[in-house]
Amino acid sequence: MPHFLAKDLFLQTPFSEDGYEFLYQARSLRKPNESLICISYGKHIFFLREVERKKDILIKAEKNTKPNPTGILKGALRVLAKRACVISHNLNEDSSKQTNQSDFLLKPSQIMSMELNDFCIEIGFGSGRHLLKMAQENPDQKYIGVEIHTPSIEQILRQVQLLDLKNIFVVCMDARILLEILPSNRCQAIYIHFPIPWNKKPHRRVIVPALMNEAMRVLKKDSMLHFRTDDEVYFKDVFESILSEKNVRIEVAKNLSNTIVSKYEARWQRQQKNIFDLKVFCLKEDKEQKIEYDFNFDFFDIKESICESQKIVRQDYFLHICDVFKTQDKVILSVSFGNFNQPVNKMVIFDKKNQEAFYFGEKPLATCANVMAHQELLKLLAEDK
Known part of the structure; x- marks a missing residue:
């Protein structure tokens, strides 16, 4: 940095x-x-x-x-x-x-504003070989690549430029949060290939019940989520959890050759490791789900006593006032809140001179956890007044 x-x-x-x-x-x-x-x-x-x-x-x-x-x-x-x-x-x-900003690296808010229909998602695309190949073979299909590893993002954006691709969009965020803000019944396929198994820390896995619920909502009827792994423990755990899903069809395969071989898959094949495939097809349509919330403040002045340590933890969200900064006419809160998997870190400006209060930069995404955390912040500040 x-x-x-x-x-x-x-x-x-x-x-x-x-x-x-x-x-x-x-x-x-x-x-x-x-x-x-x-x-x-x-x-x-x-x-x-x-x-x-x-x-x-x-x-x-x-x-x-x-x-x-x-x-x-x-x-x-x-x-x-x-x-x-x-x-x-x-x-x-x-x-x-x-110095160069790619037009294909998007903020979550830009993803939300796109007219999305019949798109595909790859979660954790790594080297990008699978995602790039699909985009080349299907130029009229939109692909969203989700990744949190910066070198992988930079690598695929270079390839997108070199190959002159116009149908890959990359977003750096937790996939579980992204799925929550995407429209229902619009996605053609979701690919999750060789994610980190986290067998000793299952709570860190990308495939958890919350993700599966959102994936089934986002997928079009008869479309699939394709999970591919070399880890048998992870495969069995995901398979067991899928059995609790309603209105799905499951296909299972072992050591089935894939048409596009990723860097990691090629490595596992050389080591003669078993590779497991799990395809989950959505058999229902969901109602459109979109949370509308403005994240506004109806006051612009707060007391300095808020600088005392404040941390609230609930079952599905949290709120932490990390620090408080002050100028002659402003109080700035550094806050962390929302979902435990991907906390939102924001500055909130209370400007007495201009009589306004707002989130610095973009407002938080309208997810259930963020809305509840913001309401908790309003309540906390109101009590302090």
């Missing part, structure tokens, strides 16, 4: 340089040695975090707001570095991936 270390930093906001506007600095009420620096660059608004330590000052990205591509972040750090006695840094020339 881009950053620099300095002996001291001469910073007085607001000021502008090289297209960047350094708007204000907010000091943490819990950790007085830390602060946020708010920056605007074109359509991007983000924070840097300043950490004053015993022997130096660390300036780095605030991960909750990190802009994409990374080159924008590095440019802001370079501007600040001119006002500091720098000890060390990693702000050398940007690589192409740090």
